[in-house]
Amino acid sequence: MIDFILSENVFNKDNIPWNGNRFLIGNGYFGIRGTLEEYTKENMCAVNMAGIYDRAGDAWRETVNAPNPLYTYVKVNGKKYALPENEPVSHEQTLDFENGLHSRKTVWQTENGKITVKCERFASMSRRHLIAMRYTFSSDFECDAEIITGIDGDVWDINGPHFVKLNSGSDYAVNYITGITGEKNISVTARDSVKLNFDAECSVDIGEKTVCRHIVFKAEPQKEYSIEKIAEITTSEDDFEPKGDITEITYQELKAEHIAEWARIWDISKITIDGDDEAMYALNYSIYHLNCIAPREMKSKSIAARGLSGQVYKGAVFWDTEMFMIDYYIHTEPEIAKTLLQYRIDTLNGARKKAKEYGLKGAYYAWESQEGGYEGCSDYNVTDVFTKRPMRTHFRDKQYHVSAAIVYGLMKYINATGDYDILNEGAIEMVIECSEFYRSLLIKKADKPYYEIHDVVGPDEYHERVNNNAYTNRMAKFVFDTALELIEKYPSDQYDGLKTMLKDSSENIFIRKPNDSGIIEQFDGYFKLEDVSVDEVRSRLIDPKEYWGGAYGVAADTQVIKQADVVAMLSMFKDDYTSEIMAKNLEYYEPRTEHGSSLSACMYSLLSCYTKNTEIAYPMFMKSAKADLVKGGKEWAGLVYIGGTHPAAAGGAWIVAAKGFAGITEDDGKLICKPNLPEKWNGMNFKIMCQNKLYAVQIIGGNASVTEL
Numbered sequence: 001m002i003d004f005i006l007s008e009n010v011f012n013k014d015n016i017p018w019n020g021n022r023f024l025i026g027n028g029y030f031g032i033r034g035t036l037e038e039y040t041k042e043n044m045c046a047v048n049m050a051g052i053y054d055r056a057g058d059a060w061r062e063t064v065n066a067p068n069p070l071y072t073y074v075k076v077n078g079k080k081y082a083l084p085e086n087e088p089v090s091h092e093q094t095l096d097f098e099n100g101l102h103s104r105k106t107v108w109q110t111e112n113g114k115i116t117v118k119c120e121r122f123a124s125m126s127r128r129h130l131i132a133m134r135y136t137f138s139s140d141f142e143c144d145a146e147i148i149t150g151i152d153g154d155v156w157d158i159n160g161p162h163f164v165k166l167n168s169g170s171d172y173a174v175n176y177i178t179g180i181t182g183e184k185n186i187s188v189t190a191r192d193s194v195k196l197n198f199d200a201e202c203s204v205d206i207g208e209k210t211v212c213r214h215i216v217f218k219a220e221p222q223k224e225y226s227i228e229k230i231a232e233i234t235t236s237e238d239d240f241e242p243k244g245d246i247t248e249i250t251y252q253e254l255k256a257e258h259i260a261e262w263a264r265i266w267d268i269s270k271i272t273i274d275g276d277d278e279a280m281y282a283l284n285y286s287i288y289h290l291n292c293i294a295p296r297e298m299k300s301k302s303i304a305a306r307g308l309s310g311q312v313y314k315g316a317v318f319w320d321t322e323m324f325m326i327d328y329y330i331h332t333e334p335e336i337a338k339t340l341l342q343y344r345i346d347t348l349n350g351a352r353k354k355a356k357e358y359g360l361k362g363a364y365y366a367w368e369s370q371e372g373g374y375e376g377c378s379d380y381n382v383t384d385v386f387t388k389r390p391m392r393t394h395f396r397d398k399q400y401h402v403s404a405a406i407v408y409g410l411m412k413y414i415n416a417t418g419d420y421d422i423l424n425e426g427a428i429e430m431v432i433e434c435s436e437f438y439r440s441l442l443i444k445k446a447d448k449p450y451y452e453i454h455d456v457v458g459p460d461e462y463h464e465r466v467n468n469n470a471y472t473n474r475m476a477k478f479v480f481d482t483a484l485e486l487i488e489k490y491p492s493d494q495y496d497g498l499k500t501m502l503k504d505s506s507e508n509i510f511i512r513k514p515n516d517s518g519i520i521e522q523f524d525g526y527f528k529l530e531d532v533s534v535d536e537v538r539s540r541l542i543d544p545k546e547y548w549g550g551a552y553g554v555a556a557d558t559q560v561i562k563q564a565d566v567v568a569m570l571s572m573f574k575d576d577y578t579s580e581i582m583a584k585n586l587e588y589y590e591p592r593t594e595h596g597s598s599l600s601a602c603m604y605s606l607l608s609c610y611t612k613n614t615e616i617a618y619p620m621f622m623k624s625a626k627a628d629l630v631k632g633g634k635e636w637a638g639l640v641y642i643g644g645t646h647p648a649a650a651g652g653a654w655i656v657a658a659k660g661f662a663g664i665t666e667d668d669g670k671l672i673c674k675p676n677l678p679e680k681w682n683g684m685n686f687k688i689m690c691q692n693k694l695y696a697v698q699i700i701g702g703n704a705s706v707t708e709l
């Protein structure tokens with residue numbers, strides 16, 4: 001078995017933002033960026049809170065970062081030693097993602113000798129309000145040492161500041177800072193309690209934005225001086241209470257519980273791959289991230305597109321959740337999938353409001369959904385690199401496919417769990433309203449026998465305001481069919497009239513057929529656009545941060561697309577098409593796809609699995625699984641920072657592994673496994689939930705066994 005350890009053994013200042021993402025720890029309630037203890041907002045430090053939003057002035061609404069209770073640094077003979085300012089002699093940063101433990105060890109050369117700082121910390125998986133840290137100092141000479149440790153209320157914000165008021169204090173045993181948000185008066189409190197294993201003079205310093213303990217002691221050479229901190233984060237919006245008193249819980253106890261909880265999670269979610277350690281490592285690293293952000297114990301919460309790695313994309317929920325992430329939860333801890341769907345059911349009102357705003361009917365879900373379904377997406381979502389002006393984009397008003405993604409996610413959940421109860425808990429209404437929304441988009445030209453949908457942005461965002469996007473039209477049909485199916489299963493007088501209309505919509509919506517060469521045109525007129533390579537389009541950029549789409553983007557008048565669009569549709573509706581058509585479209589669209597979104601590769605990989613095109617399937621799977629392991633992902637859309645973790649790519653990697661390579665499908669409640677492993681894989685082992693039953697899947701070469709546990 002390989003070690004689930006990620007480490008970096010040199011200090012590189014340029015890696016601070018990236019390390020913040022890849023060394024992330026989290027427990028669903030918050031995510032703690034993989035920054036170092038002495039870091040401040042300058043180094044993008046964040047304890048990012050799930051589902052807590054605020055607006056500062058006219059800026060974009062976004063999630064809130066809590067006061068940081070990990071803030072700690074050392075002084076030796078009166079001089080501060082901290083990264084990135086003081087170049088170290090050696091430095092190691094490690095994430096043990098089997099156990100959810102972050103650690104670092106840094107050695108500095110001082111005038112009198114070497115000093116070493118070690119720190120281990122975790123976001124408690126067993127008591128989700130808690131964070132624990134053990135910080136150890138040692139030197140190879142006698143010195144006057146001081147550990148300064150406290151809570152930093154001067155948090156990193158992209159569109160802040162969100163705390164209009166900070167209340168801080170100390171009763172010595174516990175220090176605290178409470179931040180109060182400006183828009184809704186939400187309180188976010190960090191408290192900390194510290195235990196020492198040595199004698200020291202301790203004092204507390206309550207500053208304007210920080211509360212710090214100063215632990216002063218004479219350090220003898222080669223002796224380790226450790227402090228153990230237990231911190232607690234709470235908010236006025238919490239769904240569940242903290243467990244235990246932070247002054248009483250010990251680090252060891254909490255660590256043991258935390259590791260046991262991770263072991264429970266891994267027991268069901270680990271995937272073993274025989275013959276390819278690199279793939280096994282990357283896939284399980286992706287699964288680690290999905291587990292760090294799962295809203296366990298929470299009610300009606302979903303997952304942001306950048307997980308809990310910060311405020312990028314406003315901490316908002318996109319179609320990413322239902323299209324790319326939910327499958328993993330459905331098949332490992334279905335109650336998490338239900339929580340994600342409950343969020344959509346409970347935000348139906350927000351979707352109704354948005355539909356009305358555009359003169360449409362039913363439920364038009366937010367492209368960037370925040371609490372209550374509030375639309376976080378602005379009409380000007382990208383800043384032009386040249387003029388520095390906000391650019392008019394159409395993600396908010398034209399990306400109609402989002403509502404269909406939610407219905408698609410719901411049906412994946414129902415089909416795999418058999419939980420029809422969710423329909424009576426608001427889901428049927430949600431589906432009906434989504435179908436009404438798509439009906440209100442249908443238009444009919446006098447000389448055409450079918451319905452069309454005009455003026456849309458499909459998954460490929462580089463081409464805005466197109467007509468009859470193949471993906472969007474097919475998804476709309478899926479919603480009509482689903483609504484019909486549910487009405488037939490659960491008849492109710494109120495839906496009688498709707499039935500005929502839905503039937504008509506489903507039968508008459510324009511679904512584009514493959515042309516003579518077998519290719520499905522992405523939207524009306526796509527084939528007439530300039531047919532150039534992705535590299536050629538890239539070479540036309542004047543600035544590397546330039547946005548490729550929008551009215552004047554380099555890709556807009558070409559056939560180069562941002563991400564899987566027709567390919568996504570084919571992989572989702574594979575039973576509607578022959579293998580030959582799927583293969584031809586894959587071959588056509590792949591060279592024209594920039595894969596500018598981390599959501600793209602997994603869709604290409606999945607379709608390649610379905611068409612037995614191993615050449616693309618494996619590299620595209622690895623691209624998806626390694627989205628957070630490889631440096632150089634897209635960090636800018638125009639002048640807007642978009643870096644962070646990529647949970648949709650992580651979820652996509654899981655989908656490919658389970659449904660593509662392992663070939664898991666379900667027939668009438670029966671789990672079927674028809675493997676199609678990459679060449680170097682000798683086998684796979686994993687567990688999977690289906691219809692409330694847990695199965696062990698074992699694949700050896702081309703043979704598979706599925707055993708109910």
Ligand code: BGC
Pocket residue numbers: 305313318319320459461562563596597598599648
């Ligand atoms: C993609 C969207 C995606 C969003 C959040 C964008 O770059 O084009 O499809 O939903 O990122 O991940």
